[in-house]
Amino acid sequence: YLAYWRIRLASNPLTDFCSTVLMDTKPDGTSSKDEKFYLLADILPEDRLLREGLQQKRLEWVLDKQAEERDDRSFSRGCLFCRQEFAGSRAEYINHLSQQHNLQLGRPENLVFTDELLDTIKHKLDSLLCLFCEKLFRDRTVLKEHMRKKSHKRVNPDNKLYDKFYVVNYLEMGKDWQQVQKEPDEFEISRRGNASGSEDNSDWSDWQDEESPSSAVVCLFCEETAQHFNDITRHMADQHGFPFSENCDEEKLDFYQKVRSDA
Template sequence: MDDGGEWCTVKSKHSRNESNKTKESSNRRRPNKSSTRSGTSKSKSDVRPRRKSQAATATTAIGTTTTSAKKIDTTTAATTNTQNPYHLPENADDSNDEDEEDDVNDPINDPVPPYHTTIMTMCPLPDCLSDRPFLDTTALTDHFKTDHKLIFKNLHHMYMALDPYLKRWGELLRSKPITEYATPDSTDSDVYIIDPRKCELDQKLRTEMQRHALDEVLNTQQKERDGPAKETRKCLFCKVICENRTALFKHMFGEHNFNIGLPDNLVNVNEFLDLLESKLIKLQCLYCEKTFTSAPVLRKHMRKKKHFKIAAKNRQYDKFYVINYLEPGKNWEHFERDNVESDDEKSDASNDSWAEWDEEEPEVSMCLLCPETESSPQEAWQHMEKKHGFDLTRIRKQLGLDFYKTIVLINYIRHQSSLDRCFVCGTTVEDLSLLEKHLDEKKCLSQPLDSNAEFWKDPKYLLPTYEGDPLLTGFDDDSDIDEEEDEKEETK
């Protein structure tokens, strides 16, 4: 299988709950290392005792790392093992705590097969002798090739809809032989390849399932915008409580330089944040995914190494990024790497990157229907309404467009205009400057848009036609429109 590439995750053993084993192993090694560094034998009172209970673990977690540290309330100690270490009191100086074990390789650096991710699925192919579930995609693809002489080309493109995709192929291969759909491998004639570029049915299945998965995740994200996104939540790295998700991500980036990419690209945000916090509770670094023995050591490690970001190789995070449902073969890691500045640049600018957050800067915005530009998207929308009679707010109300359908409409019009084409009737003019005349003469803008047109369903229009188009973020969202209407009603 030629699925070579950069997509991978840390080995599945690191994503399992083995933090206790790691802690015990580290604890057993520590006294020997201490005596080696000192060169002399220690008295019993000088040697750090082994952890024997949850209370002792919690005591270590809040900073009592020597026998001279003050004792804490046992009730508090017994419960801190289920709390975020960044929400615990820092009674001890982190700088005086022991360093992490540098001789242990970071799990993030471990080699892994390409496109490897953890799953749990049974082989759906007919006459399969395997009666055990497959726990990762590497084992599954090896099984297909070895036991069934079959390769699914670019199977990683379907990871977001893997089970229904394979189940469908299992049904198809029960009714017809594999030779009806697949072509022989050029390097091994006994192996067959199902390639969407050569199998029309496979391409159709992938498109339908990808679109279904995308629709589901966009519906979920829209519901989140109206519900969970407006709830309060405590910062992962301090005790500040933010009033909504926008404020939370802004705070974590500005105060802690925590980089998760573009917040608008996230879905199932509460589950995502819960996952990150569970890793911190298990004393696991979010980036290198190494597990530590105490909260102060973890805090010191993440601050010293600047590991306030998620592991780029861990495909466990793929399901939380809309880009994975949008472009087959391109995941959130590629998207963020291509569009966001380097982490070093972020670190250098972290002190003042949010200092002028509320200060408005000019955003030159081009009209959708003519070559004219305005100094802000708001002025561009006003220009389109006054000069062309194009009222986006009215159109959204007439068609009942949510946030994502509005994005599709803007990108579709922008794409058609870039081709000097009328977005209503499809007529092509010689130059964009002539489009305005065509719209006036043919009265195109007075014609209602077809709510069943194919472009509404085309996922490519969720991506901007022009990179960084200000119009995509410069329109009033549904909540803003509703609030304005409520205010008008109250004043009447």
Template sequence: MDFMKSERAKESFGPLVFEENRCDLLQNVDTRCLLCEDEFNLQISLPMFLAHIFDVHNIVIEDVQNIANLHDYISYWQQKFKNTPIEQIIPSITFDSTNQKYFLMSNLLKEDKELRHNLKLEYALKVQEYERNDKSFIRFCLMCKLCYEDRHVLKEHMRKKLHKRINPENEEYDRFYIVNYLEPNKSWKTIQKEDDRYAISREVNADEEYSDWNEKEDQIICLFCKAKETDINVICQHMEAEHGFSFTDVTKDLDFFQKVKLINYIRKQIHENRCSYCQLKFETFDDLEKHLTGENHYKIPHLKTFDQPEFYFPTYENDAFLYLIDDVEDN
């Protein structure tokens, strides 16, 4: 009788695996067990791995099918358990019928929650980068879904029709919003409702509201001085002619997000009257300008200097340079 109770308890608490497993979140590499030397290919034998850690080590991973990059998740905790016994980190549950202790790895633990969140955000950014470079796509307007063969024709359509955003009512796009990954269990709609300072009353007549609308072309500001242009390639030519800084040359080995972080980094350094290459700070912008010219420091520093998470965020609001990066043409 006790044996039957034990089996029922094990069946109700053991590792659950969805039939439609998210294999796209799993790397096709061997992953070492959390507590022993056994290795598993999670993409091929995830159920075997979960059964192993349950039967051999009494470990259960909650919502394992939703963990982005499970290999890195397991590797993180494996290193953690090398230095600190699992009993001191992971909470355990004891069944009265068997008096067996099981360790439950879930987002109830703050460290585990933050790890899952960061892995999910990193995965979303990697998918974005892949889709940005993917050429096998259809060029259609995100608002009205009209298709165009030429990228520039599509951009002109979106500009004239003010279709510079996706249709907010189309929930198909929700999984692509990075904001949906920033705060667990919160969608962009929930976050938007938290602050309605900029909301427009529904009683306003849309035609009257925009009757005097005159669209102005975006002003793109030089990274090193106050020069402005409406064409991204013209401002790049200015930087090369006036500052000896070729944006296309210095960023040829950077991916899109690294270019974004470089721009935000340079903006912040120049705003603080600090050399973006050697980080030397000056009292005035004129002194900084003399230093940049005299020392020939109109160049980028080592990648580690600006390839930091803090530079994902714009230094200046509505920095036109950032959303026109893809329009920069090679020399």
């Protein structure tokens, strides 16, 4: 685009192609009366044809890349959340994330540069960042619970970093995936259902790593967690002045009443 207009503008005056806008400021922000600015936009037929041609070439390149990924059987990767290994099909991997872990990345046929997308998501999770709100959490257990409870198991649509991974962003000039997302479809209806509080059947309980326990006890007053019950009761007594065991003894609570008080 720049190479084309560099040649055209070198041999013709700007006013042959650009609209003139008068403003009372210079490019550096200082005041000046009736400064001329030249606007080159696709309202000019020549410019629009150029943009459409470049858009078509980019779309063809992206579709070729997508076909290459679809036919490639050398794909091999472990699940981001469980210990299952996948080989051969990126679509199978994406469907597994959606169906088993409710991580909504969109339909496999709408994705491109899939390996880079998965690397990006893995890096964020390893950095303890929520994919949707992008807040930082202190450990994987707290991050997992946050994403599950808040229905944040999807990427942030306002983060332009993800635009390159969705074919829909290459289909039409000036139309990105946020605009398409407003159009009702099966994925959108399903996502809205989860966000509105419907039952979440996804299994994130197997999101483990070697450095963190498979389960933890959570403090009744804050987000502190511990692997053992005695550690968390000691924390509640020291940090919150709440001796759990002594209170249960004073109230003569049986096992089920203790469970109810803990809940």
